[in-house]
Amino acid sequence: MAEIVRCINPTGISEPVDTYPLAPRLDTLDGKTIHFSITGEPDITIPLEKKLKKDYPNVNWTQKKTYAPSPIQLTEEEMKTTDAVILAVCW
């Protein structure tokens, strides 16, 4: 009978993750403050910025722009007055 071998697990340790619900969605866009977090890809984000302002004039648009993949974050104070965030193009 062939010998039985026991093999050590070489895979990394993945810890359990607390998962959270998404934030409730907005009931309307009108009158809301929506932040556009721009991370590079200007060929997309420049026309997107223009279109958002044109198509959604009743939104109070704010934005922060960087060319790098990491977004410039809202401050804690800014978060208090921001109703939603769009991040493009990255994650």
Added chain:
Amino acid sequence: MPYIAKLEKAGIPTVIVDLEDQHQMVKQTALRYGVPEVRFLPASRTVHGELDVEAFTEPMMEMLTRPLIDKEKQSGIWEPSPSGRIIFEGTMEEAEEFFHQTEYIGHPVNAPIALYTDGLPVRIPTEERVAAMLKGTSHKPDELIIHQRDPMRGARRNPFQFQREGRPPRDVPPEVRMEGIRRSGKGDPVEFQPMGWTTTVEKVAACAVMAGCKPEHLPAVLAIAESGTFIGSTHTFGHWLCVSGPYAKEVGMSSGCGMLGPGNVANSTIGRAYEIMARNLGGAIPGVNRMTSIGSPFEGSRCCAENADGLPPGWEGLNEENGYGKDESIMMVIPHVNDGIRGVQFSPGGYRAFQKSGHGGMARKLGVKGIPGPHNWLEYLVDEFWAGREGAKTIIMVPEMAQHLYEYGFKSKDAVYEWLYEKSFMPLGKYRHFSWVDLGTNGWMGIEPRSGKHWKELPDDYMVPAAESPYAFCIIVGGGDEELSHQLSSPQHLGIDPIYSIDAWR
């Protein structure tokens, strides 16, 4: 993603625009940060921006208003798959079948990918083999892999110094500004990339067995493990590794002819362990979270040793350059990012003719025809250094060529680095033609640090260094007698800490 998770948890709805082939990576990262149902949609890689936003803007805005479905309202705890100390029990034949399993990865791979290996056969990590491997270190099997030192120690080309000093963006490597690669301090668990998993000494030993290592190689493999096996995401990364210090000779590493090629057991297996660990400890999967697009044969990772005996007088080894003693051993991670590798530009005998009697093309280019050396052979190559992208370089050169530089007048590596840095200055008009500088200058919205002026105010003839600093360059001496050099990216491009103590893991 940590930022998006923070916003969602704070009650601010978000939507992300990504690229379609990166959906799996977004989902993985979202789960890692506790918001697995985050909403996202793709932009196109090919459609003109104006047309593209016409198509996706309305659905994007709808993601901010469409009420949540039950799945999106759920909270809880995501439990990883059960993963005990023993992953498989059976005959050796069955174990071989188990460890060589593959899984089919869809677009953009559309092919099976190995579950536990680099795609090549591995040595099966039986309990007995792993126990034997563990004799190569004094560290306990169940000990967590933690950082053995703070990232600042000695590594003057360590990019993390810029984070602490708050240097201007131009001087911070673009990749450092990406989320998720900031380095923890001494005593913190090492998070393997890209999944952020942790690990134990025993698991690293299992990976070392799989790579074909011997017990005496384990301290080097543990030092690599401390790096977290960074693999990048969208770059054609590969990693070479170089050992500096007495350890290299102790375990029979090659610093001679073909040191980065096949043949030497220690070089080959220690190098391979990087990739085995990236797959098993980091969860790196091509096309899922490792988007190297074309990939690279160097992603299999190679290790070499520095030839300390081949260093000219006064030239420090990599260990001394990075704050360690001559008698201390370190592992250096040498990334080559996306400006590729250059080298071997000399015809057969061409370099020797240039140095011995001032003949051949090299002599013609440098205007030293008929004049015996020593000549500065870097002068022959330096024009090409920034043909691909900006940034300092790592140069691997054989001992004879290092000796020629010494005889020419470079009495230290620093003298070479400083010369190269001066040579890197170029007119801004030319510097603007690089691609990565768009990130380095934050889309030219930042301030040029030397003048203190806005980038857009500077004239085209303003001189800018293509290299981050003199000390972002790196010289590695090793290899055989044939006159060759390789030039590749500086570790600074990658934004990782490149130096890890081997002695700390003995």
